[in-house]
Amino acid sequence: MGQVLFVVWRESVEALLVIGILYAWLRNGDKVARQGLSYLWLGVGLGLLAAFAFGFALLSFSETLTGEAQDYFQVVMVWLAAVLIVQMVLWMKYHGRTLKQGMEASLQKSAQNAQWWGIALLAALAVAREGSETVIFLYGLGFGKAGYILPSHLAGVLIGFSLAFLTVYLLQLGGKLFSWPAFFRVTEVMLLLLAAGLVQAGVDKLIDKELLPSLIDPLWNTSALLDDTGGLGSLLAALTGYRAYPSLMNVLAYLIYWVVVAGLMKYKKQRLTAQTQSI
Numbered sequence: 001m002g003q004v005l006f007v008v009w010r011e012s013v014e015a016l017l018v019i020g021i022l023y024a025w026l027r028n029g030d031k032v033a034r035q036g037l038s039y040l041w042l043g044v045g046l047g048l049l050a051a052f053a054f055g056f057a058l059l060s061f062s063e064t065l066t067g068e069a070q071d072y073f074q075v076v077m078v079w080l081a082a083v084l085i086v087q088m089v090l091w092m093k094y095h096g097r098t099l100k101q102g103m104e105a106s107l108q109k110s111a112q113n114a115q116w117w118g119i120a121l122l123a124a125l126a127v128a129r130e131g132s133e134t135v136i137f138l139y140g141l142g143f144g145k146a147g148y149i150l151p152s153h154l155a156g157v158l159i160g161f162s163l164a165f166l167t168v169y170l171l172q173l174g175g176k177l178f179s180w181p182a183f184f185r186v187t188e189v190m191l192l193l194l195a196a197g198l199v200q201a202g203v204d205k206l207i208d209k210e211l212l213p214s215l216i217d218p219l220w221n222t223s224a225l226l227d228d229t230g231g232l233g234s235l236l237a238a239l240t241g242y243r244a245y246p247s248l249m250n251v252l253a254y255l256i257y258w259v260v261v262a263g264l265m266k267y268k269k270q271r272l273t274a275q276t277q278s279i
Contacts, residue, residue, distance in 0.1 A: 003141045003156075003194065003197075003238050003239060004138060004141060004143060004152075004153050004156030004157060004160065005156035005157075005159050005160040005163075006160065006190065006194065006239070007134060007137045007138060007141065007160070007194070008134060008138075008156065008157050008160030008161055008164070009159075009160035009161070009163045009164050009167070010164075010187055010190075010191065011130045011131075011133060011134040011137070012130070012134075012160065012161050012164030012165075013164045013167050013168060013187075014130050015126060015127050015130035015131070016164055016165065016168045017168060018122075018123070018126040018127075019040070019044060019123060019126065019127070020168055022040050022119065022122065022123055023037070023040060036119045039117065039119050039120040039123075040119055040120065040123050041123075042120045042123075043119065043120035043121060043122065043123025043124040043127070044123050044124070044127055046120070046123075046124040046127075046128075047123060047124040047125065047126065047127025047128040047131060048127055048128075048131060050124065050127075050128035050131070050132070051127065051128050051130075051131025051132050051134070051135060052131075054128075054131070054132045054135055055131075055135040058077075058135060058136075058139060059139075062074075062139075068209070071205060071209065074140075074205070075202045075205050075206060077136060077139050077140050078140040078198050078199075078201050078202040078205075079198070079199065079202045080136060080140070081136050081137045081139070081140035081141075081195075081198050082140075082195040082196075082198040082199050082202075082257075083195075084133055084136060084137070085137065085191050085192070085194060085195040085198070086192065086195050086261060086264065088133065088191070089188045089191050089192055090264060090265070090268055093184070093188060093265075093268070138153075140198055140201075141198075141238075190239070192261060193239060193240040193241070194239055194240075195257075196240060196241040196254060196257050196258070197237065197238055197239055197240055197241040197242075198241075199241065199253060199254070199257050200241035200243065200250060200253065200254060201241075203249060203250055203253045204250070207247065207249060207250075212249055213249060214247035214248065214249050214250075215247060215248035215249050215252075216247060216248040217247035217248070217249075218245035218246060218247060219245075219246055219247060219248045219250075219251055220245065220246070221244065221245040222244050222245070223244040223245060226242075226244060227244055228242055228243055228244040229244075241254055
């Protein structure tokens with residue numbers, strides 16, 4: 001439940017952030033600006049429909065696969081979820097700081113030109129994007145794979161969504177308790193660890209299928225200190241990729257993942273610095 005709760009919470013916060021910016025700007029604007037509220041809610045509804053349609057299509061397609069084909073599809077989806085998480089973290093890290101200003105500028109232009117469909121499209125894209133990512137992430141975590149939704153997973157969705165509303169509300173209080181920058185820094189680390197866990201899950205599946213060699217198995221055994229088959233150990237295994245008795249392939253995959261992430265972070269930082277200096 002912990003993984004599902006965290007994914008739904010984090011993704012919902014991002015969607016609610018965008019919708020909150022749009023709503024606050026339109027609601028607190030003049031009479032002309034307030035005319036765009038109905039288009040905002042229309043966009044939210046269309047975005048939710050698109051996300052649900054994508055989820056239905058994904059589950060329907062996976063059900064048509066059998067045997068090894070379904071196993072390979074699940075590995076692809078797990079790794080795709082990991083890639084999307086890393087991409088999302090990189091994007092928010094270097095664009096989140098200007099998100100509010102950019103959206104408000106776009107809203108100002110839409111209001112001046114009465115292009116309310118532009119606001120509906122912006123809301124729909126924001127909700128559909130976060131919703132589609134959530135679908136992929138949850139599928140990678142095993143949500144609904146058994147043909148039905150586990151009660152613990154459903155509870156994770158409901159709690160995560162409720163916490164997202166609470167988080168956005170607290171952040172809108174003016175940062176007295178915690179700020180947006182602090183929130184994003186902490187959740188960036190948690191998301192990268194979650195992506196590492198997804199990478200490890202895919203590696204485990206390919207080792208089981210004998211498509212990847214385990215090399216040395218196990219490389220060490222720390223189950224006496226923290227077992228990964230239950231309790232805190234299983235939670236850490238799911239959220240961070242921790243293994244009590246990993247193979248050498250597991251360790252190499254984990255190291256390669258973090259080397260790639262560090263390289264992408266450095267590359268993005270260099271590009272941002274170069275862009276800033278050229279202005």
